Each structure stands twice: as structure tokens, then as C-alpha cells.
Amino acid sequence: xAGVTQTPRYLIKTRGQQVTLSCSPISGHRSVSWxxxxxxxxxxxxFEYFSETQRNKGNFPGRFSGRxxxxxxxxMNVSTLELGxxxxxLCASSLGLNGFTDTQYFGPGTRLTVL
Amino acid sequence: xxxxxxxxxxxxxxxxxIASLNCTYSDRVSQSFFWYRQYSGKSPELIxxxxxxxxxxxxxxTAQLNKASQYVSLLIRDSQPSDSATYLCAVNKxxxxxxxxxxxxxxx
Numbered sequence: 001x002a003g004v005t006q007t008p009r010y011l012i013k014t015r016g017q018q019v020t021l022s023c024s025p026i027s028g029h030r031s032v033s034w035x036x037x038x039x040x041x042x043x044x045x046x047f048e049y050f051s052e053t054q055r056n057k058g059n060f061p062g063r064f065s066g067r068x069x070x071x072x073x074x075x076m077n078v079s080t081l082e083l084g085x086x087x088x089x090l091c092a093s094s095l096g097l098n099g100f101t102d103t104q105y106f107g108p109g110t111r112l113t114v115l
Numbered sequence: 116x117x118x119x120x121x122x123x124x125x126x127x128x129x130x131x132x133i134a135s136l137n138c139t140y141s142d143r144v145s146q147s148f149f150w151y152r153q154y155s156g157k158s159p160e161l162i163x164x165x166x167x168x169x170x171x172x173x174x175x176x177t178a179q180l181n182k183a184s185q186y187v188s189l190l191i192r193d194s195q196p197s198d199s200a201t202y203l204c205a206v207n208k209x210x211x212x213x214x215x216x217x218x219x220x221x222x223x
Contacts, residue, residue: 042203103149
């Protein structure tokens with residue numbers, strides 16, 4: 001079974017631009033969660049989508065948004081990029097049916113650099 | 116109080132010894148607990164999940180959960196240099212919250 005895929009793997013943008021990241025979950029998984037990972041803050045939860053609906057949201061500004069399509073693929077968008085948005089963005093997929101026992105499987109991540 | 120706390124390390128352990136990694140969490144209603152391993156430049160990979168009080172063993176790895184004391188630990192027996200990585204503790208209530216991780220270094 002193919003794992004979680006993320007595209008692109010690397011991105012370089014300048015301040016003020018916007019960016020869209022894509023995540024394809026494991027086949028059969030309906031939940032996709034997004035995380036931002038930085039050396040200082042660790043792995044921080046952005047949001048989770050399940051069946052095309054945002055089910056949970058972390059404490060990030062509205063510049064961070066996402067969506068999920070009917071095939072469970074998800075996109076994350078960051079508008080008006082700031083230098084502090086430079087990070088590894090990880091997507092994780094899970095079945096999403098049993099919230100408290102769900103195991104998340106991570107993709108390889110997208111490394112975003114904002115100049 | 117942080118939701119999930121881990122000692123950042125680095126924790127240095129001689130090859131062949133037992134590595135002990137600890138994690139505490141603040142929300143008593145947390146229901147499931149996970150340990151992930153992350154090599155430098157790679158994404159996290161699941162090692163163990165545990166849902167009930169007590170020990171759960173999988174090969175060289177043992178996860179221990181004590182809900183009354185709100186801590187979860189991971190023991191790695193017969194530590195190998197390939198175990199050198201950052202270990203992330205994660206706790207799931209309605210969403211999964213990760214600790215910042217403990218860097219483990221196995222000394223050859």
C-alpha cells in the first residue's frame with residue numbers, strides 16, 4: 001500500500017507571497033492532519049480534515065487554511081507569507097473513524113523557506 | 116503547563132544498554148498515547164501505541180502508561196546506534212498533541 005505523499009518537497013518563496021501544499025493520504029484513509037515543525041516549537045497541529053470538513057483546528061492565524069477533496073486529498077494554503085512561516089510542513093493521514101485510537105502516518109513533508 | 120512535556124536531551128546511552136524516555140501530559144481525559152521516532156531530516160514514524168495502564172512490549176521496545184500519574188514512558192532494550200534519533204511522545208484526546216521530543220544518542 002502506498003504511503004502518504006506530499007508535493008512539492010521543497011519550496012522557496014518570498015515574504016508576502018502565498019503558497020499551496022498538497023497531500024495525498026494512504027488509500028482508504030479519510031482523515032488528513034497538517035502540522036508545522038520548527039526547531040524551536042516542535043510539531044504543532046494546524047488542522048484536521050475528515051470527509052471534506054474541518055474537524056479540528058490548532059492555534060494558527062487565519063492566513064493558514066486548508067481543504068479536503070472528495071478523494072480525501074488535501075491542500076493547505078498559507079497567504080501573505082512571513083519569515084517565521086519557514087518550516088517543515090507535515091501531513092498525516094489516518095482512518096479517522098475511531099478518534100481516540102487513530103494512528104497517524106506521516107508523509108515526507110514539504111520544506112518551505114521564506115526569504 | 117505544557118500539554119505534553121518531554122526532556123529535550125540529548126540523552127546519551129551506551130550501546131547495548133537500556134534507554135528510558137519519559138513523557139508527562141496535562142489532560143487527564145487523554146485516551147491514547149503514541150511514541151514516534153524521527154531521524155534527522157525525516158518525518159516521524161510510529162513505534163508504539165498504548166491505550167491502557169501497564170506495559171506493552173514490541174520487540175526491543177516497551178511502552179509504559181500510568182494514567183493516574185499522567186506519564187508514559189518508552190524503554191529501548193539492547194540500544195543500537197541506529198536507535199539514535201528524536202523520540203516524540205504524542206497524546207490523543209480529540210486531537211493529537213506532540214511533545215517537542217527527546218534526542219537520544221547511542222554511544223558505540
